[in-house]
Structures are given as structure tokens and as C-alpha cells.
Amino acid sequence: MLVSKDPSKQVFVFTPQCLTSMLEAALIGAAESGRVAIDFGEQSISYRELLAEVSRIQQRLNQAGLQPGNRVGIHVERSPVMIATLLACLFSGIAFVPLDPLFPAGRLKDIAEEAQLNAVLETGAEDSAPIGFCCPVLSLDPEGADQPQAGNATPMRSPLLRPETTAYMMFTSGSTGKPKGVVISHQALATFLCAALERLGLDDECHWLLITTIAFDISMLEIFAPLLVGGRLRLTSSEEHKDPHAVAAILARYPSVNTLQATPTFWRMLVNTGWEGQTGLTALTGGEALDGGLAQQLLSRCAVLWNCYGPTEATVWSLMSEVQPDQPITIGRSLAGYGHLVLDDNDQPVAVGQEGELCIYGDALSDGYWQRADLTERQFITRSDGLRYYRTGDNVRRLADDSYQYFGRLDGQVKLRGYRIELGEIEARLRGLAAVRDAAVTLEGEGEQATLVAYLEQGEQSGSGAPAMTRLQLRKALSAHLPGYMIPGRFVWLTRLPTTASGKVDRKRLAAG
Incomplete structure (x- = not known):
């Protein structure tokens, strides 16, 4: 579905009912308009070509006998194929589990075993050294001439898809020595994306520079938000996406890029390269606390700065507030479908001015941790009001309704460069x-x-x-x-x-x- 500022164009309102129906309408609408979906280096992929690639990968998944409800690892280098693979999994009702090729083999094997993957998807661009996954490895490389044509390919939505169908599992660091899987449903992802699109006011003029690894859940916003509005993605390569000098060069070369999301650490490195800013740029920052000095530097280099907060267990961001010049840095403004509460040591709501643990409720909460009922029960609680909450472990002060000051963690978890x-x-x-x-x-x-x-x-x-x-x-x-x-x-x-x-x-x- 296209969303446009041009009043002569039809405007669509998103509702978090079915993520794949939203994506299908958006991709087909943009394809009919002849729009470009992805830029990668000197290559530009149209929406028609993207749809054809999604259809081809879905056929490959079907040929391999993968079914809705299965779990597959995505061990694919950064390329348009990576984007098409995520879309193919969503349309097929297959949960994807990111396996960043830059991670050590031992960790990738740990995640694959913990997730009980039905298959690992990869391309010929991968390192030729076998990792030794505990499940079949399926190549996504084209195998011949029987590929779908760009003019007639459409995604195949599984009839078994439901709002509670798992969209992806994101593995985060675990205190036991093994990573733990956070289960995110189609409903949760749709709720977040709809709310973020509304908050950011994105339309078909969006040109988003994608720099985040798919193993970090904030990439879900970078990938799917532009596609949902018929916008454009510029995808950085495996060599570029962590390099602030490379990112600065891309921004200078492509002035049409108007949206970028990064951690405070990366933004600081970008500023330190001598980057002077981008006219009309919407900047998003999160994953770590934003300090006032960096905020002022970014405000002088972009049009709008958003300070974002949210744990993986609540599907990317739950709070997004616009940073104003010479104002204190806070977290706040719940996205649609989210709510927040600050609880004291007795699990009672605190008054304005008091500190406590920030808790989140709403339709975008994770289903819990993969096969970790004990941890799920400890972190996801249902209070007497009947609402299900996620305990973030973050210590905050309640400044006002829906406005908070972040102080740090209440446990042994830390954030380093957004991780x-x-x-x-x-x-x-x-x-x-x-x-x-x-x-x-x-x-x-x-x-x-x-x-x-x-x-x-x-x-x-x-x-x-x-x-x-x-x-x-x-x-x-x-x-x-x-x-x-x-x-x-x-x-x-x-x-x-x-x-x-x-x-x-x-x-x-x-x-x-």
C-alpha cells in the first residue's frame, strides 16, 4: 500500500490485522507504479524484480518440504536476496532466525541447536568452510531457467497464517551461557510497524539507509517500514555497514537518502568522521542511552531526531519521542498498541517523581522465550488488572504520564554499542x-x-x-x-x-x- 503526502494520491490507513496482507498490497502497488525497491552498490532492484525473487525463494522453500510453523536460519550475506528471503518466510508462515555470517561458527551452531531449526538457508556467497549445522542446509542460489518472470510473480500467502503465527525468533545474550530466543508473532510485528509508520509519518518518498545486521531486531524497522509505504531501501554491504567512514561516503554520494537509524555509539563515530549532516534527514537513535551533547550535535546535522526505547521482548521500539533543542533527554511517548507502567519493589505503580522498574504491556509483546517456560514466567507477568506485562529490568524515574528518565539496569545486563x-x-x-x-x-x-x-x-x-x-x-x-x-x-x-x-x-x- 502506498502512503503519499500528495493529496491526489490515495492514502491508506494501516491496521495491525495481517502483516502479510499489508505487505502484499504494498509490494504489488509499488510494482505497478514501476518503483525501485532496493539499491545495493550500483545495482537497483525494482519492486517487480523483488516480487519475482520472493516468489522464487518461496518455490525453493516449498520444494524443500518446509511448512508453515517451521523454523529456518537465515545465514545469508547482506544483499537483496537477504531481504527477499525474509519476505518469503513471512508470506509462507515460516519463522526466520537470523544467523549473522559475521558471528563465530560456534555461536551460530548454538543458536541453530537451541532453535531446533528445520533448515538453514544460505547462498553461494557464504564462506565455503562448513559450519556443521544440526539441520539441512538449503542453497538459495538460482538453479536454472525455470525462474518466475518479473512481470507475473506474486507472493503466495499461506492460508494457515494467523496473527499468532511466529514471524521470527531473535536470539539475545543469555545469563546461563547460551543465547535465548525471543519469539515474535505476526501480530506483534504488525502492531509495531503500523505504530512506527504512524509516528514517523513515512510515505513513498522514504529512502532509508539500512546499516543494521538482521541479528539486531531494530533492523526489522529498517527493512519493512520502507517497503510498507512503497519507499526505497539503500542496503549497505557486509564491509560497509559497520564502517562510519563508508556510511558517511554513502550519505554524501546519495543525498536522496532521508532516513537513518543507528545506536548512539555509531552516530558518535559518524560525527567524528567529519560528517556535517544531511539536508532533510530523519535520524533515529536507540539501543543505548542518548546523551545531551550528542543529541545537540545530531540536531544540528539533521531535520528530525527521534530517541527510541524498547527491548526485543516488546518488538523493537515501544517508546519514540522527538528530541527538541536544549531540552532534557528523556524516553517517552508510547507507540499505538503499547502501554507502560513503573512498578516499585512491591510491584505497585509509583507516583510521578518516583523510581521503579519500567514494565510494558500491549499487543506487541513477545510470546515469551523459546522453550524457557521458567524465564518466561519470571519476566512476563499478569497483574490483577488482567493485563500481561513484560518486566524490562530497566530502572527509570516517572517524570509525568508517559515520560521517563532512564537510569540503567537493575541486573547484570549491559548495553555496549547497542548490543x-x-x-x-x-x-x-x-x-x-x-x-x-x-x-x-x-x-x-x-x-x-x-x-x-x-x-x-x-x-x-x-x-x-x-x-x-x-x-x-x-x-x-x-x-x-x-x-x-x-x-x-x-x-x-x-x-x-x-x-x-x-x-x-x-x-x-x-x-x-
Whole structure:
């Protein structure tokens, strides 16, 4: 469905009923208008060509015997095929599980096993070294001449699709040492996308620069929002999307790009390249706390700045507020279909001016954690008012109705460059090494200087001499299962980890040296 500012064009109102019906109407409408869907390098993919590719991949899924309700891993390099594959899975009712090729093989295998995948989808662009997935690997490369033609291909919507059908599973860091899967339904994704489109006021003039990995759920907004309004995506390559200099060059070369989403850390790196801004740019930031200094720098370089907040368990963002010059940075303004509540230690709502844990309710909440009933029961609660809430673990002050000041976490979870990290997962991997008796990991420093520091107690096999493992050996051991952003930058060997009176690791003493 096209949404346009031009009053001579028909305007459609989205309702979160069926995500695939919305996508189908949008893609077909844009194809009939002859619009470009995706730019990738020097290549431009029309909506007609995108529809043909979606249809081709759906045929491939059907030939492989994949059914609605199955789960498939998406181990595909950044390319238009990646976008078409996500669309094909949605239309087919197959839940996709992102497997970023840049992640270590051990972590990808852990996710595939935990998700009990029915298949892994990949292309010939992948590394030729086999990862050893626990399920069949299906190539999405074209196999011959029997491909759908760009002029007649339409997506095949599964008749078994329901609002509660799983759209995707996003795996995040887990405190037990293994990543945990967050289950997101079609209804939840549709609720979020409809609300975000309304809040941002996107239309068919949208030209969004997509820089986020699909293993980070904010990419769902970058991918699907422009397509839902007949807009245009410029997709960065695997080499470009993490490089602020490359992104700055793209923005300079393509002035029609008018929307970009990134973490505060990446925005800061972009500013530090000397990037002077983009006329008419809508900037979105989230995943970490936005500081006032960076906010003022961005406001001078773009037309509109949105400060976004939301956990994966509530489907991307639940709060989106426009940042105003010389105003305090807060989080607030619930999206349509979302509600927020701040609870004290007794699970009672706090008054204005008081602190507590931010909780979220509404139609966009996750179904819970994949095969983790205990964790789901602990984090998703139903109060006496009958509403189901997600406990975010974030400590906030209630400033006014639907306005909050963010203070940080109430648990061992941290955010580093936008990535959500359970320190317990890193510690569990370290304790699994023979040379390590015990371990504690902290996040030290701020902004670009923030780094993970691992404090290690030597194992019995290490003896009393020099540390049994060097920094390089430790990093190599961890890199088999942890992505780069979860590997500590510093390792400190101690005879004993300091403890509190109750016997717990005293993290304050660690950080104080």
C-alpha cells in the first residue's frame, strides 16, 4: 500500500490485522507504479524484480518440504536476496532466525541447536568452510531457467497464517551461557510497524539507509517500514555497514537518502568522521542511552531526531519521542498498541517523581522465550488488572504520564554499542576454561571508551606462577562461541575475586581497582 503526502494520491490507513496482507498490497502497488525497491552498490532492484525473487525463494522453500510453523536460519550475506528471503518466510508462515555470517561458527551452531531449526538457508556467497549445522542446509542460489518472470510473480500467502503465527525468533545474550530466543508473532510485528509508520509519518518518498545486521531486531524497522509505504531501501554491504567512514561516503554520494537509524555509539563515530549532516534527514537513535551533547550535535546535522526505547521482548521500539533543542533527554511517548507502567519493589505503580522498574504491556509483546517456560514466567507477568506485562529490568524515574528518565539496569545486563549483553554468558564461558576457577566481567568506561573487563581467578591446574593463558589465548578461546562485541578488551588475573559479606562477587571493588 502506498502512503503519499500528495493529496491526489490515495492514502491508506494501516491496521495491525495481517502483516502479510499489508505487505502484499504494498509490494504489488509499488510494482505497478514501476518503483525501485532496493539499491545495493550500483545495482537497483525494482519492486517487480523483488516480487519475482520472493516468489522464487518461496518455490525453493516449498520444494524443500518446509511448512508453515517451521523454523529456518537465515545465514545469508547482506544483499537483496537477504531481504527477499525474509519476505518469503513471512508470506509462507515460516519463522526466520537470523544467523549473522559475521558471528563465530560456534555461536551460530548454538543458536541453530537451541532453535531446533528445520533448515538453514544460505547462498553461494557464504564462506565455503562448513559450519556443521544440526539441520539441512538449503542453497538459495538460482538453479536454472525455470525462474518466475518479473512481470507475473506474486507472493503466495499461506492460508494457515494467523496473527499468532511466529514471524521470527531473535536470539539475545543469555545469563546461563547460551543465547535465548525471543519469539515474535505476526501480530506483534504488525502492531509495531503500523505504530512506527504512524509516528514517523513515512510515505513513498522514504529512502532509508539500512546499516543494521538482521541479528539486531531494530533492523526489522529498517527493512519493512520502507517497503510498507512503497519507499526505497539503500542496503549497505557486509564491509560497509559497520564502517562510519563508508556510511558517511554513502550519505554524501546519495543525498536522496532521508532516513537513518543507528545506536548512539555509531552516530558518535559518524560525527567524528567529519560528517556535517544531511539536508532533510530523519535520524533515529536507540539501543543505548542518548546523551545531551550528542543529541545537540545530531540536531544540528539533521531535520528530525527521534530517541527510541524498547527491548526485543516488546518488538523493537515501544517508546519514540522527538528530541527538541536544549531540552532534557528523556524516553517517552508510547507507540499505538503499547502501554507502560513503573512498578516499585512491591510491584505497585509509583507516583510521578518516583523510581521503579519500567514494565510494558500491549499487543506487541513477545510470546515469551523459546522453550524457557521458567524465564518466561519470571519476566512476563499478569497483574490483577488482567493485563500481561513484560518486566524490562530497566530502572527509570516517572517524570509525568508517559515520560521517563532512564537510569540503567537493575541486573547484570549491559548495553555496549547497542548490543544487549548478559555478563553472565561471558562469565560462564570463561569458567568453562580449565585455567579459570572463577570469573567476573564488568563494563567500564563510557561512550566510545566503554569496554568489557574480565577479572579471572586462576584454576587449580594453573599453579601459582604466571597466568596459564595469555590475553590472545583467552580471546581465541572465547571467539569460538562469542561474537566480537562480547569478548572483553582487558583480562585481569587475581588470586581471589573480592566478595561481599554475603559471599557474592563485589563488582564495585573490582571496578575501583
